[in-house]
Amino acid sequence: MIRIVMAGTAFSVACSLQPLVGQDPVIHVLAQFPALILAGSLLGGRFRLPQHLTGPTLVLALVSLAIWMLPRSLDAALLDPVWMVAKFVTLPLCVGLPLAAAWSHVGSVLRGFLKAQAISMLLFLGFLYTHAPMRLCNSYLVDDQQRLGLGFVYLACALILWWIIPVFFGQISSNKKDDDNDVSRHRIELR
Amino acid sequence: MSATDVYSAESGPNPQEALVKFTMLLGGVVFLLMMVFGLIMRVAQGDLISLDPEMFYLLLTAHGAGMVGSAALSGAAILWFFSARHLNLRSSIYIAFLGLFLAGVVLILGSIFIGGYGGAWTFLFPLPAMSGGLWEAWAGVMFCVGYLLIGVGFLLYYLELGLKIASRYNGLLGGLGWRYLFANNSTDVPPPTIVAASSVLVFNTIGIVFGAAVLAASIVNLLLPSFEVDPLLAKNAIYFFGHVFINATIYMAVTAVYEILPDYTGRPWKSTKLFIGAWAAVVIFVQAVYFHHLLQDVNMPAWTMAVGQVVSYASGVPLIGVTVFSLAVYIKGSGLKWDLPISLLTLGVVGWGLGSIPAMVDGMVSVNKLMHNTQWVPGHFHTYLLLGEVAMAFGFAAWLVRDKAVTTLSSLDRLVFRAYVFGGAGFVLVFLWSGASSIPRRWAVHYEQWQLQSQLASGFALIVVLATLVLVVRYVAGLARRSQ
Numbered sequence: 045m046i047r048i049v050m051a052g053t054a055f056s057v058a059c060s061l062q063p064l065v066g067q068d069p070v071i072h073v074l075a076q077f078p079a080l081i082l083a084g085s086l087l088g089g090r091f092r093l094p095q096h097l098t099g100p101t102l103v104l105a106l107v108s109l110a111i112w113m114l115p116r117s118l119d120a121a122l123l124d125p126v127w128m129v130a131k132f133v134t135l136p137l138c139v140g141l142p143l144a145a146a147w148s149h150v151g152s153v154l155r156g157f158l159k160a161q162a163i164s165m166l167l168f169l170g171f172l173y174t175h176a177p178m179r180l181c182n183s184y185l186v187d188d189q190q191r192l193g194l195g196f197v198y199l200a201c202a203l204i205l206w207w208i209i210p211v212f213f214g215q216i217s218s219n220k221k222d223d224d225n226d227v228s229r230h231r232i233e234l235r
Numbered sequence: 236m237s238a239t240d241v242y243s244a245e246s247g248p249n250p251q252e253a254l255v256k257f258t259m260l261l262g263g264v265v266f267l268l269m270m271v272f273g274l275i276m277r278v279a280q281g282d283l284i285s286l287d288p289e290m291f292y293l294l295l296t297a298h299g300a301g302m303v304g305s306a307a308l309s310g311a312a313i314l315w316f317f318s319a320r321h322l323n324l325r326s327s328i329y330i331a332f333l334g335l336f337l338a339g340v341v342l343i344l345g346s347i348f349i350g351g352y353g354g355a356w357t358f359l360f361p362l363p364a365m366s367g368g369l370w371e372a373w374a375g376v377m378f379c380v381g382y383l384l385i386g387v388g389f390l391l392y393y394l395e396l397g398l399k400i401a402s403r404y405n406g407l408l409g410g411l412g413w414r415y416l417f418a419n420n421s422t423d424v425p426p427p428t429i430v431a432a433s434s435v436l437v438f439n440t441i442g443i444v445f446g447a448a449v450l451a452a453s454i455v456n457l458l459l460p461s462f463e464v465d466p467l468l469a470k471n472a473i474y475f476f477g478h479v480f481i482n483a484t485i486y487m488a489v490t491a492v493y494e495i496l497p498d499y500t501g502r503p504w505k506s507t508k509l510f511i512g513a514w515a516a517v518v519i520f521v522q523a524v525y526f527h528h529l530l531q532d533v534n535m536p537a538w539t540m541a542v543g544q545v546v547s548y549a550s551g552v553p554l555i556g557v558t559v560f561s562l563a564v565y566i567k568g569s570g571l572k573w574d575l576p577i578s579l580l581t582l583g584v585v586g587w588g589l590g591s592i593p594a595m596v597d598g599m600v601s602v603n604k605l606m607h608n609t610q611w612v613p614g615h616f617h618t619y620l621l622l623g624e625v626a627m628a629f630g631f632a633a634w635l636v637r638d639k640a641v642t643t644l645s646s647l648d649r650l651v652f653r654a655y656v657f658g659g660a661g662f663v664l665v666f667l668w669s670g671a672s673s674i675p676r677r678w679a680v681h682y683e684q685w686q687l688q689s690q691l692a693s694g695f696a697l698i699v700v701l702a703t704l705v706l707v708v709r710y711v712a713g714l715a716r717r718s719q
């Protein structure tokens with residue numbers, strides 16, 4: 045129940061940001077998008093997804109996210125009501141929800157890969173948005189675009205710290221699949 | 236999972252052995268081929284054959300990338316093999332690593348020999364895009380994509396190592412041994428190989444990420460030239476990556492010494508505080524030292540020059556000092572019987588130590604002004620690679636296929652070993668001599684006054700090539716004997 049309330053709250057925050065997204069791409073992409081994805085993932089955490097659906101579910105989430113990474117989609121979501129509605133439907137239901145539902149089945153290597161991919165994509169987008177010699181979105185100015193680029197870079201840095209620091213202290217999340225591969229302690233004598 | 240799933244020297248065959256043997260075969264053959272390319276370049280510089288300068292730069296690019304790649308591949312195989320003594324590593328990840336690596340090699344070779352890319356292994360921005368008509372943008376892109384694939388393979392490899400170390404030793408801090416070093420917590424101190432693996436995976440992952448970033452930017456620039464990258468920033472990223480990556484090869488390979496020497500001396504290599512402290516210094520300093528590649532870039536801030544110079548000492552001395560010294564102590568009085576593997580491994584440590592000395596000299600700003608673009612630099616890195624990493628790799632390979640009944644150097648082994656040392660030492664000394672005489676590096680055609688050095692070096696190089704040929708053949712024969 046708490047999760048549903050929290051998901052509702054995240055969704056309402058995303059809706060309340062809608063009047064601002066036309067002026068500022070940072071709010072659009074780095075505040076509203078994450079709020080929508082979070083709303084979906086709070087719901088998705090409750091799903092018991094059958095193991096064999098993990099692959100397709102992940103593909104759905106990643107492809108949907110990739111579509112929303114295109115500057116063209118941002119423009120469309122501002123200009124075309126159909127795209128606007130699609131944003132409110134697909135980001136929670138086709139990105140956040142499937143990602144959260146599949147996550148518990150994803151092995152640690154694939155998790156690491158996805159995290160690394162997320163960071164590198166953010167940095168890559170950061171590079172593109174700060175270096176592009178032209179406007180990538182018709183709806184936003186070059187200055188805004190560069191601010192968004194820097195925002196991607198800051199987000200990537202924050203994620204790096206968030207994901208890396210626990211690894212140094214031994215709190216890495218694992219799942220059933222990894223347990224089969226885990227090495228229990230005190231087994232090997234020091235050579 | 237039961238205790239026996241993790242291999243220890245006593246508990247039967249290493250589950251990674253077949254894959255690692257195959258990798259060492261690949262590495263050995265490529266080393267040999269690239270040495271032949273090197274020989275051709277040196278012979279051409281000595282004007283003993285006439286080589287089209289365009290071809291020289293293709294060979295130089297292939298030699299640089301191929302050698303660095305083989306050093307990395309053999310280092311990675313060694314580290315994987317010995318880490319598997321302490322961790323339960325998944326072969327599937329190694330296969331994916333190898334697959335990505337080989338796919339990268341195919342692209343790199345294609346870009347050089349089909350696309351004509353001759354911009355050197357360092358892909359210094361914006362050179363890949365400024366071929367002067369010698370190669371087209373797609374060849375540059377193909378080269379960069381090849382590197383990226385290799386980078387992704389390595390990230391996957393380190394991810395698996397990191398996951399296993401973190402879960403076995405309670406986080407990477409445990410694997411690095413820093414709990415023991417800084418908090419004096421002596422429960423579950425990691426063995427030397429794990430300390431090395433943890434250290435390398437930390438700094439090499441960071442290095443590869445920077446490399447990948449600048450590669451991605453270069454690819455965009457090649458395809459859409461209006462996307463410009465700050466060349467100085469790109470140069471910083473490239474040399475950060477390049478320095479860290481090539482150093483990592485030897486830091487991975489040295490685990491062979493930690494693990495094999497005890498078989499010979501009966502004295503285990505211990506993770507002392509000094510040892511762990513030296514590795515901790517490496518983790519920090521190997522990343523801060525790359526500035527010594529930019530001592531000639533006048534618009535770099537002055538403090539970077541100071542860091543480059545000071546850290547040039549700090550980065551090499553602790554670990555090399557500790558390793559060379561420990562090696563001497565472990566060997567002394569142990570009654571060790573010298574055979575080919577242990578001779579080559581010992582040579583590797585000594586060559587690594589000696590090879591860092593010219594770098595420290597060149598890391599001084601005042602010396603660098605004179606020596607930066609001379610053959611002094613190849614003199615330095617050929618010492619610690621040819622007589623260091625490569626010697627360790629062949630030592631490890633020889634150990635993999637050793638005949639346990641033979642505990643001494645046969646006369647052929649002795650001849651090969653001596654030839655390798657003699658040819659290798661002569662070859663690198665001539666590079667250093669050439670550098671001290673201000674002969675520039677990376678020149679396809681040498682003035683007549685410089686040709687004597689190149690001709691002498693060619694003779695030494697030929698000896699190395701022949702010795703290496705025997706080492707490779709001996710390895711193949713060993714594999715065949717063992718599989719019977």
Ligand code: HEM
Nearest residue numbers: 270273274276277299302306355356620621676677696699
């Ligand atoms: C018989 C052995 C070898 C020979 C004859 C040889 C020869 C050469 C020559 C002639 C050059 C160009 C020097 C110049 O700039 O004027 C060179 C560069 C280089 N070599 Fe070697 N080499 C040998 C072994 C190795 C090994 C074992 C490695 C590494 C594992 C290596 C790595 C490199 C690298 C990284 C460069 C720099 C390429 C560049 O400037 O872009 N070489 N070598």
